[in-house]
Amino acid sequence: MFNAKIIGLTIAGLAAFAPPALAKENGERIAVTGEAIDTWCYYSGVMGGPDAVQGTAHHTCALWCSAGGIPVGLLAEDGTVYMVLKIENDDTSNGGDTQLSIASHVITADGMYYARDGINYLVVSKVVADQGIINLTHEDYGPVPGFAIPEPKQ
Amino acid sequence: MRHTVLTGIIIACAFSTPLMAQDFSKGSTAKSWDLYAEQKATFKAKVVDPLCTLAGDCPANCGDGHRQLALLRMDDNVMILPLKNSQAAFTGGANELQPFCAQDVEVDGLLLEDPDLNAKNLYMVQKIRLIGDTKWTKANRKTKDWATANPSVKGKGPWFRRDPRINTDIAENGYLGLGLKTDEAFIKEWFE
Numbered sequence: 001m002f003n004a005k006i007i008g009l010t011i012a013g014l015a016a017f018a019p020p021a022l023a024k025e026n027g028e029r030i031a032v033t034g035e036a037i038d039t040w041c042y043y044s045g046v047m048g049g050p051d052a053v054q055g056t057a058h059h060t061c062a063l064w065c066s067a068g069g070i071p072v073g074l075l076a077e078d079g080t081v082y083m084v085l086k087i088e089n090d091d092t093s094n095g096g097d098t099q100l101s102i103a104s105h106v107i108t109a110d111g112m113y114y115a116r117d118g119i120n121y122l123v124v125s126k127v128v129a130d131q132g133i134i135n136l137t138h139e140d141y142g143p144v145p146g147f148a149i150p151e152p153k154q
Numbered sequence: 155m156r157h158t159v160l161t162g163i164i165i166a167c168a169f170s171t172p173l174m175a176q177d178f179s180k181g182s183t184a185k186s187w188d189l190y191a192e193q194k195a196t197f198k199a200k201v202v203d204p205l206c207t208l209a210g211d212c213p214a215n216c217g218d219g220h221r222q223l224a225l226l227r228m229d230d231n232v233m234i235l236p237l238k239n240s241q242a243a244f245t246g247g248a249n250e251l252q253p254f255c256a257q258d259v260e261v262d263g264l265l266l267e268d269p270d271l272n273a274k275n276l277y278m279v280q281k282i283r284l285i286g287d288t289k290w291t292k293a294n295r296k297t298k299d300w301a302t303a304n305p306s307v308k309g310k311g312p313w314f315r316r317d318p319r320i321n322t323d324i325a326e327n328g329y330l331g332l333g334l335k336t337d338e339a340f341i342k343e344w345f346e
Contacts, residue, residue: 027209040237040246043266043273045190050271059331061244063323064314069246069296071222071237081272083235085205085222091213092220093205094248100319104331114208117232118274123209133331142344149329151345 026114031128033108034076035135036099038065039083042073052144055104055135060148062103069095072102074109074122082113082122106131176229184262184280185240191268195277197234198285199225199261201254204233216255219299223251225261225277234265238278244314245296247279258285263293 038061040046041053052058054075066072071093073081085091087109090098111124143149182194204224206212216223225234236247240263251259263280266273281290300313307316314320328337 043268043271043276056330056332060329063320064244067317067320068244069248071246091205091217093222094220094246096220112209116208119235121204121208138330138340149341152341
């Protein structure tokens with residue numbers, strides 16, 4: 001009886017301290033709305049703060065990074081970023097056409113969510129809605145990086 | 155009783171935060187990018203296909219270069235996601251890992267760990283080698299792979315200025331993605 005109590009407490013301790021990511025390793029169906037972003041510029045800060053590397057200001061760079069094979073993330077309204085591993089039947093997450101076509105778009109995706117070791121992953125079953133590019137960050141930041149738009153020749 | 159409870163807590167902690175304090179910077183010769191959240195990190199890992207690992211979708215040869223790949227770190231079984239290779243040209247890490255699909259490798263590079271952005275276990279791979287090899291391979295093959303795949307656009311200038319898909323998109327939707335009319339008005343104002 002006493003030993004059972006101790007074992008129970010130990011198991012409870014293990015559960016309480018266990019990484020929460022493990023809970024989602026088996027996948028959970030979710031619907032999420034967010035912007036398709038370039039995750040390197042977002043997380044590294046190499047081009048400035050996170051607000052500057054979203055939307056229209058960063059659209060050209062988002063195309064470059066997506067085509068260059070940098071993982072595309074879906075930045076949800078609550079700030080969570082989901083690494084997009086597959087969209088419908090297209091698993092070309094390394095620079096594929098489907099992911100390129102949604103650069104900077106705000107989409108609503110239905111799919112399976114997995115979390116592992118602090119990173120969120122999304123396997124999109126269906127893009128339910130595509131609002132296009134609606135985050136008009138160029139009004140505040142101009143092009144990011146500045147050379148994204150070449151200066152017109154005189 | 156106290157001894158048993160303490161033992162339980164120690165076991166719980168040992169299982170809950172495996173090797174949390176491990177320093178992966180030891181032995182790293184990674185080049186700094188002066189990033190806010192960078193940490194040099196070298197470690198041994200297996201190259202894995204995360205779509206396979208997480209969702210059981212497992213084509214041959216890790217998807218033959220079409221997919222993002224990850225590094226399953228041997229010391230603690232943590233899955234590290236490379237976002238970037240070593241090049242300064244908007245290039246990811248998947249092409250660098252693809253030749254090592256399902257193999258045990260050693261990598262060197264920069265980890266990004268930024269609690270403000272919930273960034274964890276994200277990586278820039280700068281060099282890679284099979285475990286046991288003495289010679290490192292620089293993680294800079296992406297632009298060479300791009301050139302091989304795009305022989306029709308040989309020429310001067312960086313790849314991202316010559317890439318046909320990118321140029322088609324910009325020609326249709328503009329640099330801001332809002333259409334050519336909006337682009338034209340913005341460019342006129344911006345460069346005035």
